[in-house]
Amino acid sequence: MLDPGDRRPSIRRHPSEFRMRPRALSSILTALPFALAPLFAAACAPGDIPSELTPIGTIQGTGPTSPLEGSEVQVEGIVSAHFPALGGFFMESAVGEDDGDPDTSEGLFIVWEPPTDTALATGQRVRVQGTVTERGETPPTLTALDPVEAVELLGSPNPEALLPATITDAPTGPITWDRLEGMLVRIEAPLTVTGHSGLQRFGEIITSFDGRLFQPTELFRPGPDADSLRAHNDRMKLVLDDGSNEQWPEAISYLPDWPEHDAPLRVGSVLEPMTGVIDVRRAGHLLLPIETIAVREPAARPDPPSVDGQLRIGVINVENLFNGDGEGGGFPTTRGAQTFALYERQQAKLVATLQALDVHIAALAEVENDGVGPRTAIAQFAQALNDAGPARDWAPIELEGPGGDAIRVGLLYRTGAVTPVGPAVFPTDSIFEWGSRPPLAQGFLPNGEGAGSGATGTGAEGSTAEPWVIVANHLKSKAGCPDDGHPRAGPGDADQSDGQACWNAHRVVAAEALADWIDSDPTGVGAERALIVGDLNSYAHEDPITVLRERGWTDVFAESDDGPPYSYVFQGESGRLDHVLIRASQRAHRVGAAIWHSNADEFTGFGYEYDPQPTVWRSSDHDVLVVGLDP
Template sequence: MRHLPLLIAPLLLTACTPPVADTANAAPSDGAAAGSVSIAQVQGSGERSPLEGRVVTVEAVVAFPFGGLGGVFLQSETPDDDPATSEGLFLARPADAQPRLRQGDRVRATGTVVEAGEGSATLTTLEPTAVEFLGRGGKPTTLVLETAPAAASDWERYEGMRLAIATPLTVTGNDALGRYGELLVSFGGRLFAPTELAPPGAAALAIAAENARLMLRLDDGRRAQDPGTPWFLSTGQDDAHPLRVGSTLHGVAGVLDQRFGSYRLQLTEEIARVEQVPRPPAPDVQGDRRIAGFNLLNLFNGDGRGGGFPTARGAASQADYQRQQAKLVATVQALQPDLAALMELENDGFGPRSSLAQFVAALNAAGPHSDWRFVDAGDGPGNNPIRVGLIYRASRFTPVGRPATLADGPFRDRSRAPLAQAFRAGNGPVFVVAANHFKSKGGCDEATGGDADSGDGQACFNATRVESAERLHAWLATDPTGTKPVGHLVIGDLNAHAQEDPLRLLRAKGWQDAFALAKLERPYSFVFAGLSARLDHALLDPGLAPRLRGAAEWHANADEAGLFDYRADPDGDPWRASDHDPLLIGLDLAR
C-alpha cells in the first residue's frame, strides 16, 4: 500500500511540543552533544545525512506546513555556497502540535536526525524534542528550475526545498491520480519504456537512466487514499478536462519530498495552466477488410444470469459488468472492424451464458451490424482463467475449416493458449488469424531460473515469452488448421515491448511488424509507471505482409486516467474501456 506514514517514531507523532522550549538541555543521542548547525550541514552532499543519529539544533523558516504528511518543511533563509547540499529539511510533527506553524514562521528546532523511509530513497528528517517559535516574516527562497537535473541522483540536492518549474512539464503517467492524488510528469515530452526503443542490456539501461533523470512525481501533499477531485487542478477532472497522458502543465511549484521510493514535488498551489491533449477520434485504415486486436481487461460475466459476483477477475457486480461491456461494445462500434482478436475473456465455454457469447450478443443488439459471430473452439482454449477469442462479421468473413489451439509447453500453465482460425473474405485467398496472449511481466516473486528478472529491462518471465514465441512459430508452420493458407496474422497481447527477445526472435524468423510496415512513429498501446510502450502487436508472415494497407492504434485507453473506467464512469463511452489501446490493421483480402 502506497500511503503509509514515514518511518517516524510513533511516540513523536503523538507528542505535543510546548510553545517555548529550552533546547540547551536537549538529551544527546549516543553520547553526542546537541549543537547548532545549518540545514546544509544536516543534509550533506550524499543520499544520507552525515549527522544521522545525532542530536542537532537548526534555525530556519517554515517553507510549507504539510499537516497531511505529518510535518512541515524547514528551509534556510541564507543558503550556503555549496550547490550540492540542500537547504531544506523535514521536521516531523503532528498537525495539532504546538506551536502551530505557518509558512514564513522562524523557528529553532532541536532533535535527532533520521533518514525516514526504506532503502536508499529516504527523507532526511528531524525528529524534534523541542521547537521554539522565533517570529514571523521569514521568506523562504524558491529555487527556479529551467531544466531537469544532470542526473537522477541530483534531485537529492533539492530535497526539502521550495521549487518552481519554469518549463512546461508533460504528463507521462496518470494511473495514480485518482487513488493517491499523484501525477508522473517529465521534462521534454512523453517517456517510453527502454526496451520499446532499444535492445535489452546496456542501450536499454541508458534510456532507463535518462528516463529517471527526466521524470518527476507530483503529489497532493496528503497521505489519504482516494482524495477525490485533485485540488491542484482548477478545472477539476471530467470529460472536458480528462488530463490525458501527453497533456502539458505550466506553472508547477511545490516542495521536493522523498518518500515511498521516489522523489516527488509536494504541490503548494494550483497548477497555473493545463494544456489538455484532446481525445482522438477512432482511426481509419485503408484496405477492403479491417482486423482489430483488443485486450478486454478481464471481461467476466459472473454466472451469465446476472449473479455470481464478485468474479475471480473483472467486474465486482452485475452493474459493473454491464458498464464494462457497454464501454467495450462502444469501442468495437467505433473501430468498425470486420474481425477482432480478443484477449482476457473469461474462460467459461462457448454456451449462451459464456462471456464471449454474451459479448457478441451485445454487439449484435447495439448495431449497426447484427451479423457478429464467434469462433467456437469446443474446449478451452487452455485452462487459464482467461483466454483469447475470435469474433467476426459473417457478411465479411467466412471461416474455413476448424479452429486449432495449442496447450503444450508454456501454453499449458503460463501463456494463454493461442487460437488459430482460417478465413476467407469474398473471393480472396484463405489466410489464418492466430490470437495470442503471452505470459505477463507480473508475479515476479514466482519467477525462477531463466524466468527471473535479469535486470536487462525485460522484467520477469522473459524466458517463458521467448519459448512461447518459438512454439507459436513452429506450430503455425505445421498448418494446424489444415487449410494451406496463403499467409498468417499473429495478433494480440504478447506482453513484450518491440525490442525485447520474443519480438526480435519472431522478426528474425520472417514475421513483419505491421506498424513498422505502415511507418508509424513510436507507436504505443500501454502506459505503465509513466512509460509508454507496446504490449499489443500485429505480425504478418511473408505471405500476408504484401496485402497490408494500413495500421493504427486508438489511444482511447492507455492515456486515460482511471476515473473514466467502468467502475466509476456510467456513460457507456469508449474512454478507458480497458488499460490497453486497441489496434486496427487494414488488408486487401477480398481478391
C-alpha cells in the same frame, strides 16, 4: 528510431544546475488551500532552546544520509510548507543564510504537529530542537528532525524570506535530488504528464522533462542502448504527489478537481510551471506542489481511426471480461467485474469501442474461459454488439478453450462481411498448458471472395482468392516473478534486470512454439497468409518478438510517421505489448494500420469501475489495434 543521446536537453547544475533568482512568493502562497492556510505550532518560551545553532546544510551534508544522524540539534529557518497528512512541515534556510555549498540541501522536514491554539504561517521564522533521523527504510531517505523537543516562533511571517530553486531547463545529466531535498523548488521547464496510474490510489502523477517517455526495450534490444535510455528516462521523471500517505483519497490537493471528460488530463498533456517542495518517500524523490497545477497544452482525445482494406481486424485486450453465471448471477467473479451492474458497464464500454471501429473481425484477449454456448462471456458480448447496432451480425468463433486458466483468447466476426474457412483450432503444445494462453487460429474469407487453393469455405465460384488465418494470442505476463524453486519456472524466467521483466524465457519458448504451429498449417487452409495478433506481453525489441522476426514475421506498425507506436503505459513509459505481425512475403497486402489511443493515455477513473458513462474512454487498459488487408 529514437536515440536517447539525441533526446537529452541541457542541464544546469546546482547552483548553476538550477537557475536561482529572487522571487516573491506572497502571491503564490496566499492562494494555497493546504500549504497557505495558516499553519499551527506550539510556541515555546524564548530561551527554552539553547542558542547554539546547527546550519541546515551541515545537518544535510553532502552524502545520501545526514552525518549527524542520531544527534540532537537546534536549527533555525523559514517554514516553507505544512503537510498535516505527513505529520509535519518543511523549513529551509532564509535568503542569505545558506552555507553556500551547492552540494548540500538547505531544507529539512520537521516531524511535529502543532496544537490548535497556535498559528504557524508559511514564511514564519522558527527555531527547532530535535533529533536528526532518516525517514524511510531504503534509500533515498528523507532527513528530518524526529522527535522534536521544542519549537519557537521568531518574529512575524515573511514569505519573501523564501527563495525557491528555479529549474528552467530539462536536465542533460544525472540530477542529484538530494541537493534539493526538503527545499522549495519552482519548475519552469515544461513538464509532460507521462503516467497517472497511481493518481487515484496514491495521489501521484508521473511527469517528464522530455515529453512522452518510451519503454527502453520498445525502441532498442536489451543491452547498452536500452540501458542508456533507461537512465535517461529515470532522470527525466519527476513524480508529483499530494503530500499524503493516505490511499484512495477523496480529493487531490494540487488538482482543482478530479479529471473530467471535458478536461481528461491525458498522458501527453503539458503542465504550466509550478512550485513545490522536494520530498522523499517510497524510495524516491517527489515534488509536493503547494499550488493548484494547471494544464498548458492538453493532449487531445483522438477520433476513431479510419483504416483501408477489404478485410479489417481489430485487436483488443478486454481486461477480464467475465459475465458471472451468464444469467445475472455469479458475482463477484474471480478476475472481472464484482457485480452484475459493473459487468454491464464494462461490456457497454467495450461495445461502444467496437461500434466506433469499422472492423470485420475482433481478436480478444482476457475474455472469460467459460466454455461454449449462449451463456458464455464472448457469446453475450457478441449479442450485446448486435443489440446495440448498427451492425447486427456479430458472432463468436465457438471452440471449447483448453487448459485451466480463468481467461482465454477469442475471435468475433461479422457474418455479413466474412466467412470462416476451415476449422478453428488451438495448439496442444505443452508450453500453452500454463502461463501463455493457447492461441486460437481461424481462417476467414471476405464475403464475395471465392475459395482458393486449400480453402474449404464458400464464395464466388472460380475465384482464386485465398483466406487469411487470424491467430489470436495472449502470452504470459511480466508480473508475478517466480521464487526459487517455482515448479513452472525455468532458467531465465526470473527478472534478469535487462528490461524484459519476468517470465521472458517462457515467452520465448511460447513464441517459438507459436511459429512452429502456424508453419504446420493447423487450419488446413494455408499457412502463408496469416496474422499473429494480440497481447504478446513483450515490447517490440524484446526476445519473443525478435524470435518471430527471425522466423520471417514483420511488424505492421514498425513504419510510423507519428513517432514510436504504443498501446500501453506502465510506470510512466509507453510501449507496445499488443502486436500485429504478418509474414514478410505478405507485407504488400497490408494497406492500413492504426492504434486508437482511447485507453492507455486515459485516467483510470474513467474505467467502468468508477465511471457509469458508457464511453469508449478507458474501456480497457490497452489501446485497440486495427489493421486492414487487401487480397
